[in-house]
Amino acid sequence: MLEDAEKELEEAAMCLGATRWQTFIKVIFPSIAPALLTGFAMAFARAIGEYGSVIFIAGNVPMVSEITPLIIIGKLEQYDYAGATAVASVMLGLSFVLLLIINALQTWQRERAGA
Numbered sequence: 001m002l003e004d005a006e007k008e009l010e011e012a013a014m015c016l017g018a019t020r021w022q023t024f025i026k027v028i029f030p031s032i033a034p035a036l037l038t039g040f041a042m043a044f045a046r047a048i049g050e051y052g053s054v055i056f057i058a059g060n061v062p063m064v065s066e067i068t069p070l071i072i073i074g075k076l077e078q079y080d081y082a083g084a085t086a087v088a089s090v091m092l093g094l095s096f097v098l099l100l101i102i103n104a105l106q107t108w109q110r111e112r113a114g115a
Contacts, residue, residue: 034109038102045098 013023068091075084 034105034112038105038109041098041102041105045095045102 009027010023013027018026068087072084072087075081075087
């Protein structure tokens with residue numbers, strides 16, 4: 001992505017008296033922002049969906065290192081199926097919202113690149 005950026009835009013900014021920081025903020029960052037946001041959203045969605053491996057490394061200290069998968073398992077062990085379903089449904093909804101945001105960012109990036 002950065003290799004594809006037009007050098008002429010950076011050179012023009014420098015010729016017009018922009019500092020390196022101004023060139024980064026006004027020229028480079030807008031072209032890489034959609035990719036950064038999409039990458040962050042995908043990593044966050046992956047972290048939310050990570051279930052099995054996290055259970056074994058979590059400390060499960062209430063209000064400190066308690067994680068959602070452990071809350072769900074705890075509720076299932078207490079036969080609180082409604083509570084476990086509620087927590088899992090919230091996580092599922094959050095994952096769908098993140099996927100919607102990722103798709104919107106990708107669409108915005110494609111439209112911006114085509115313009």
